[in-house]
Amino acid sequence: MGLASDLIPRLSHPFSMKARVVIVGSFIQDLAFYTKSFPQPGESVIGDFRAGPGGKGFNQAVAATRAGAPALFIGAVGHDVFGAGAKKFAHDAGIVAHFVVKKKEPTGTAVVSINAAGQNQIIVALGANLTLHKQDIPAAPLKDAQVVVCQGESDFRTVAHVLRTARKTGATTVLNPAPMRTDFDFDLLRHTEVLVPNETEFAGLMRALPRSGLRTLATEEVRRLPADQLHHLCRLFNVPIVIVTLGDRGCFVSQPDVYTHISPHEVDAVDTTGAGDAFVGGFAAGLVKFNRNVLEAAHFANAVAALAVTQHGTAAAMPTAREISRFLRKRDHK
Ligand code: RIB
Numbered sequence: 001m002g003l004a005s006d007l008i009p010r011l012s013h014p015f016s017m018k019a020r021v022v023i024v025g026s027f028i029q030d031l032a033f034y035t036k037s038f039p040q041p042g043e044s045v046i047g048d049f050r051a052g053p054g055g056k057g058f059n060q061a062v063a064a065t066r067a068g069a070p071a072l073f074i075g076a077v078g079h080d081v082f083g084a085g086a087k088k089f090a091h092d093a094g095i096v097a098h099f100v101v102k103k104k105e106p107t108g109t110a111v112v113s114i115n116a117a118g119q120n121q122i123i124v125a126l127g128a129n130l131t132l133h134k135q136d137i138p139a140a141p142l143k144d145a146q147v148v149v150c151q152g153e154s155d156f157r158t159v160a161h162v163l164r165t166a167r168k169t170g171a172t173t174v175l176n177p178a179p180m181r182t183d184f185d186f187d188l189l190r191h192t193e194v195l196v197p198n199e200t201e202f203a204g205l206m207r208a209l210p211r212s213g214l215r216t217l218a219t220e221e222v223r224r225l226p227a228d229q230l231h232h233l234c235r236l237f238n239v240p241i242v243i244v245t246l247g248d249r250g251c252f253v254s255q256p257d258v259y260t261h262i263s264p265h266e267v268d269a270v271d272t273t274g275a276g277d278a279f280v281g282g283f284a285a286g287l288v289k290f291n292r293n294v295l296e297a298a299h300f301a302n303a304v305a306a307l308a309v310t311q312h313g314t315a316a317a318m319p320t321a322r323e324i325s326r327f328l329r330k331r332d333h334k
Contacts, residue, residue, distance in 0.1 A: 025057020
């Protein structure tokens, strides 16, 4: 899986096209360490190192673009070597990006640890991402977009502005509340049409949502919930569509009157970092590809996420449209 794809159009200026998917969010320089097992507190372990572009917003933009829906990414970086690297990667890989350079803040960075089972632990320093303000967001791309996506690695006031504006102009608004933050702003849900948490984020949202009455709900308990109860809890958000990603158990799609469990694809996972981003980016691309059909888009996203975990890295691990089609064709013939 190369960094640049022959399927991705090369565009000279971020606004020279009408992007059908606009993703506003984080760019993070990932510093990834691969170890046999995670170190215990006070322990040092030997591992391998790879650096690469990441950040939930940027990963999602790469996933959507490679999956066949060229996306516009809008985010902030610092005036430093990592910010320069972000621009170079985007340019070389054909990702259309509008990077706002913040002179006083560093580019976001993350320490990502990955164990032999492909599981990850991440610490993120958001840096410049938190200073992306509503004045930094050009209005025209939001007006033209079919799908607009935000995550939780930004200032929530900026997220509110983006979702509100996009909703007014008829775009489908997707919120990925990752990572779950204690200051999560439930007002964001008023402008959200599709909410995509993983199980941990779902449990965190439920604990924080006063009307749920579930102040101690644990991720493990979410895993054990029967489908009808999970659907019932999803409805408490008052968001039309809630998709809970379930890791190696696929995903759960809750629509107002119906719910669907989509089974996982069996793959050999080497690195699950960014799997959620692959899903969200793939879902955004799927909404465009399948004329906003949520279930078809979720099936497509499920395949994008399955392929992403078979590669190391985050943004660089996102599969191309050709790889996704080949993968789905093979599954159909099984
Ligand atoms: O979802 C994975 C991403 O989370 C990583 O790329 C890291 O940058 C963190 O933001």
